Amino acid sequence: RKEVEQDPGPFNVPEGATVAFNCTYSNSASQSFFWYRQDCRKEPKLLMSVYSSGNEDGRFTAQLNRASQYISLLIRDSKLSDSATYLCVVNGAYSGAGSYQLTFGKGTKLSVIP
Amino acid sequence: EPEVTQTPSHQVTQMGQEVILRCVPISNHLYFYWYRQILGQKVEFLVSFYNNEISEKSEIFDDQFSVERPDGSNFTLKIRSTKLEDSAMYFCASTSRFQGRREQYFGPGTRLTVT
Numbered sequence: 001r002k003e004v005e006q007d008p009g010p011f012n013v014p015e016g017a018t019v020a021f022n023c024t025y026s027n028s029a030s031q032s033f034f035w036y037r038q039d040c041r042k043e044p045k046l047l048m049s050v051y052s053s054g055n056e057d058g059r060f061t062a063q064l065n066r067a068s069q070y071i072s073l074l075i076r077d078s079k080l081s082d083s084a085t086y087l088c089v090v091n092g093a094y095s096g097a098g099s100y101q102l103t104f105g106k107g108t109k110l111s112v113i114p
Numbered sequence: 115e116p117e118v119t120q121t122p123s124h125q126v127t128q129m130g131q132e133v134i135l136r137c138v139p140i141s142n143h144l145y146f147y148w149y150r151q152i153l154g155q156k157v158e159f160l161v162s163f164y165n166n167e168i169s170e171k172s173e174i175f176d177d178q179f180s181v182e183r184p185d186g187s188n189f190t191l192k193i194r195s196t197k198l199e200d201s202a203m204y205f206c207a208s209t210s211r212f213q214g215r216r217e218q219y220f221g222p223g224t225r226l227t228v229t
Contacts, residue, residue: 032216034217041203041225042222042223043205043220043221043222043223044157044205044220045220046217046218046219049217087156087157091216100145100162100209100216100218101147101159101162101170101172102147102149102157102159102207102218103159104156104157104158105156106155106156107156
């Protein structure tokens with residue numbers, strides 16, 4: 001049972017390209033959604049939260065479709081520094097125990113090529 | 115900018131030994147977490163901690179694992195008798211009660227190698 005599923009990748013794109021990542025999640029009670037990036041052997045770093053109305057942060061745009069349980073991330077004008085693994089992350093429904101455990105996808109590796 | 119810190123960055127231990135991994139969460143955060151990532155695999159939730167007690171734990175977090183907040187700043191993960199399959203990156207994370215979307219911030223991790 002795959003709780004958060006992402007494009008397998010890897011994606012190799014030239015600098016300046018637009019690249020899109022997709023993700024689906026299985027828990028319909030999920031409340032919060034995020035994209036994290038992870039560099040090789042480093043910690044996950046929060047890239048952006050994903051809001052129901054869609055949101056943008058500079059070159060990054062995230063979309064959420066709750067009905068389809070689908071999340072996307074669009075990166076415009078790719079930079080070499082965007083090379084990383086992009087993790088789709090879903091926060092489970094509040095359990096009442098004060099916890100919001102995160103469920104991670106396996107990630108999609110992006111390589112931006114000069 | 116406040117950060118989660120973790121020590122040590124790398125721990126090598128022999129099978130059957132006890133290890134303690136240490137974390138200092140961001141100072142005004144109230145919820146603390148441990149995750150692990152086996153090489154090449156996804157990040158997995160281990161345990162969450164709030165108000166000096168475990169809130170939730172995964173099936174990975176068996177009797178060999180324990181967590182503690184011994185003082186006002188440190189948060190520790192103890193593995194009592196390490197197994198080869200415990201080799202992984204262990205990440206500590208924390209979040210603020212007042213962040214409506216509960217973004218979690220991760221420390222740099224401790225790489226645990228069990229030989």
